[in-house]
Structure formats: structure tokens, C-alpha cells
Amino acid sequence: xxxxxxxxxxxxxxPVHPLFASRWSPRAYDPRPxxxxxxxxxxxxxxxxxxxxxxxxxxxxxxxxxxxxxxxxFSTLVEFNQLWVGNxxxxxxxxxxxxxxxxxxxxxxxxxxxxxxxxxxxxxxxEGVYVHQMGxxxxxxxxxxxxxxxxxxxxxxxxxxYLGNEEGLxxxxxxxxxxxxxxxxxxxxxxxxxxxxxxxxL
Numbered sequence: 001x002x003x004x005x006x007x008x009x010x011x012x013x014x015p016v017h018p019l020f021a022s023r024w025s026p027r028a029y030d031p032r033p034x035x036x037x038x039x040x041x042x043x044x045x046x047x048x049x050x051x052x053x054x055x056x057x058x059x060x061x062x063x064x065x066x067x068x069x070x071x072x073x074f075s076t077l078v079e080f081n082q083l084w085v086g087n088x089x090x091x092x093x094x095x096x097x098x099x100x101x102x103x104x105x106x107x108x109x110x111x112x113x114x115x116x117x118x119x120x121x122x123x124x125x126x127e128g129v130y131v132h133q134m135g136x137x138x139x140x141x142x143x144x145x146x147x148x149x150x151x152x153x154x155x156x157x158x159x160x161x162y163l164g165n166e167e168g169l170x171x172x173x174x175x176x177x178x179x180x181x182x183x184x185x186x187x188x189x190x191x192x193x194x195x196x197x198x199x200x201x202l
Contacts, residue, residue: 004028004166008181023125024181025132027084027173030164031065034089038127042160045123049116052108058116059095061146062160072145073157078136081157083170088132088159093142096153113155124160133158 008024010016039062046058063070070091077085085091094117096109121131139154148154166177187198 004163004177007178010181010183013186019122019125023121024130026130026163026177027132028164028166028169028177029084029088029130029159030162031087031089032162033064034129034160034162038129039090039160042120042123042127042129046116046120049112049119051112051115052106053100055097055100055106055108055112057097057106057109058113059097059152060092061095061148062090062092065089065091069146073137073142076138076142076145077134077157081134081136084173085134085159087164087168088161090160092158092160093146093154094133094156094158095148096155097151098153099151109153110155117156117158128162129160130163131158131160 004026005022008022008026010021010024012021043060046060047056049058051057061069063073065088073091073093074082074085094113096113098106098109100106117131117133121133124131134157137157142148142154142157143152146154166174169177187202190199190202191197192199192201
């Protein structure tokens, strides 16, 4: 097992499916491309996310290393993310349609896109492919450069690829890559009776 994989396995309070415990967001990528059949399954998983009124407001624009889409997305990233993204073979944006079929605001567009990204991430983990989602980019500039139509909103950027060696990262990032993952206890997020009261089943 790759040392990074071992370090990043979640120390869960309660048993969960191994896919959830092993999903994490690396910065060290191997530049080799991801096979088309794996990408088909990854985006098929996103297709079957839950969706309010079955509007399916999620869309994805995927760039391959060296192409115009990849370069345009890369140019919108904050400097910190540009330090590591360049080795990833795929760089994409997630896009939400912000209106329903009647042209009215779909207040669940971001929620539903988030569910699609979660499904995508878990299927990616199953395929041995890693996803790193980013908010550190200029979404407005990405919409302009990528020609995103009115009524659609770029929400996140993300990488897809195989795990690489952390030694290839900028020295400032290697410590982050080797740090164990952590989350606040589930009892601080799940309540019964009243907000802030730890759920009785925990």
C-alpha cells in the first residue's frame, strides 16, 4: 500500500464502507492519463445523484492536460493551487444550472450539484482515481474563458488522476500531504431534541 494511502485512511468513530474511509483529496498526482472506461463510470455515477424535481442541474467541463480547457481553468486558479495542480492529467469545473424548466430560480442547484460531486468522488475512489475539489479560483473569469452560457454557474474546479509521489510537490505542500485527515466528532454535528444536543444514538 502506498504510504500516503495508509496515512490518509480515516480514523472513523463508527465503521463505514471502506470507500468513505479511503476517499481523500491529494495534491500529488501521477501525470499518466485516466482511462476512458474509468471516466465513463465516474461520470455515470454523478448522473445518478439525487435531484430535486429530477432537474439534474449538474454539468461538467473537463480539460485534458495541455488542451485549451485545461489551460483556461488553470489560469483562474489561485497561486497556491497552481503550485500542485499542473501534474494532474484532468482539470475540470462543475457547473450548475440555476433555473428550473420554467426559468424560475432553482434554489437547490448548488445542493444537487454537491450530491453529484459526492457520487463522482466515491466512484472515483472505487476506480483508484483521486479527486481534489477547489474553491480557490476565479469562477467569474472561468465562466468568461470557458464560454459558460447565461443561467449556468461555475461552482468548483477539480482535478482527477492517479496518486503520485509527494516528493514531487513544492516543499511547502509536502507537510500537508503527509498529515493525517481529521474531522470534528459526529456528535458535534448530529443532534436530537434541540440544536446542539448530541444525538441520543451516538
